[in-house]
Amino acid sequence: MSDQRKFFVGGNWKMNGNKSSIDGIIKFLNEGGTNPNTEVVCGPPMIYLDYVRQKLDKKIGVAAQNCYKVEKGAFTGEISPAMIKDMGLNWVILGHSERRHVFGESDQLIGEKVAHALAAGLHLIPCVGEKLEEREGGKTEEVVFRQMKAIADAVSDWSRVVIAYEPVWAIGTGKTASPEQAQDVHAAIRKWLEGNVSADVAKSTRILYGGIRYMCVVFLPLYIVHLIHPTGSVTAKNCKELAKKPDIDGFLVGGASLKPEFIDIINARL
Numbered sequence: 001m002s003d004q005r006k007f008f009v010g011g012n013w014k015m016n017g018n019k020s021s022i023d024g025i026i027k028f029l030n031e032g033g034t035n036p037n038t039e040v041v042c043g044p045p046m047i048y049l050d051y052v053r054q055k056l057d058k059k060i061g062v063a064a065q066n067c068y069k070v071e072k073g074a075f076t077g078e079i080s081p082a083m084i085k086d087m088g089l090n091w092v093i094l095g096h097s098e099r100r101h102v103f104g105e106s107d108q109l110i111g112e113k114v115a116h117a118l119a120a121g122l123h124l125i126p127c128v129g130e131k132l133e134e135r136e137g138g139k140t141e142e143v144v145f146r147q148m149k150a151i152a153d154a155v156s157d158w159s160r161v162v163i164a165y166e167p168v169w170a171i172g173t174g175k176t177a178s179p180e181q182a183q184d185v186h187a188a189i190r191k192w193l194e195g196n197v198s199a200d201v202a203k204s205t206r207i208l209y210g211g212i213r214y215m216c217v218v219f220l221p222l223y224i225v226h227l228i229h230p231t232g233s234v235t236a237k238n239c240k241e242l243a244k245k246p247d248i249d250g251f252l253v254g255g256a257s258l259k260p261e262f263i264d265i266i267n268a269r270l
Contacts, residue, residue: 003260005125005206008162008250009037009241009266011042012093022048023055025188025258030057032263035036038250040266041091041125042257046079050087063091063125069112071120081120092117093125094250095151097210098166101131107150115154118259122160124254126151127188127210129166140185145192152193158201164252165189166210179242182209187246206249209234209242224238236264 017025022044034040036103042169044052052064062134069080083167094117095110110126117124117244128147130140144165151204165185186207194202234242242248 001104004204005249007038007042007269008206008208009038009262009268010063010162010184010197010208010250010252011043011262012041012091012096012166012254013042013044013258014065014098014254015045016258017045017048019048019051021051021258023037025262026052026055028263029258031054031062032266033259034060034205034263035267035270038266038269041110043091049084051089053241059225061091061123062089065093065096066112067092067117067122068096069109069116071116081117081122090121091123095128097127097129097145097166097247103169107147110147111154113152114151115156118154118156118160123162124160125162125164127164127166127252129168129210132169134169135167136154141188141192144185144189149196152197155197158197158205162206162208163189164208164210166252168228177209179238179245179248182242183245183247186245190247198205207247208246208250208252210252210254234265236261239265239268 017197027044041063042056043063043065046064049062049064056062060175064079064084067073067084068079071082081092095105099105114124114126128144130143131243134140135144165182168183169178186209189207190202192204234253235256239251242251249263253262253265256265
């Protein structure tokens with residue numbers, strides 16, 4: 001990893017938690033002795049964003065899990081970058097695999113969100129990744145590069161962007177993305193950035209491995225199977241090996257970010 005790319009660990013809490021369980025997460029994060037050389041950002045459910053920001057150590061960032069592409073309007077259930085900023089927050093996750101494949105968000109919409117969130121002054125964690133049939137069809141780079149183009153075309157300031165790669169094909173399939181497979185895709189993304197944006201952006205942009213672990217049941221057999229056999233996740237057991245790979249600059253963690261083992265993941269590169 002380049003010296004200029006500070007190790008980064010994000011925790012995506014998904015639709016999990018209540019005040020009692022969140023207090024427990026905040027306690028182990030505030031008291032856990034996190035590595036000062038790692039940048040840490042947590043993404044609680046929208047309704048708890050202010051609650052978490054008030055209680056969590058200020059050295060840890062707080063991210064919204066999503067936002068819309070405009071400042072305000074008749075968009076029931078959405079939040080805007082302006083609202084996120086108004087709560088004193090600086091981060092948002094965009095284009096997560098669940099937003100793409102459960103809620104049907106297109107590359108175009110994600111690009112529009114990226115453009116507006118950056119214009120509003122936020123830092124972003126845009127996500128990319130291929131599904132199982134795309135992986136098996138040899139289309140990993142085609143899919144990931146298409147998603148990257150929609151993001152890159154909308155980026156006005158790469159210093160506020162951290163890319164997350166999620167192997168969607170490892171969700172509930174019994175298949176696991178090895179550190180080598182993850183590194184291969186990370187290296188390909190960095191090479192794409194060099195050829196399509198600039199060498200400086202490729203060298204400085206952090207690319208995270210998105211550990212995927214679902215914690216709730218939705219009415220899709222794919223996800224129900226994954227509850228029984230969670231694969232492809234970043235855990236305390238595999239994080240150090242992943243962190244050694246030269247193009248993996250950190251993690252976007254799912255279910256493990258709700259547990260004390262998240263501290264071990266934050267400290268994967270001590």
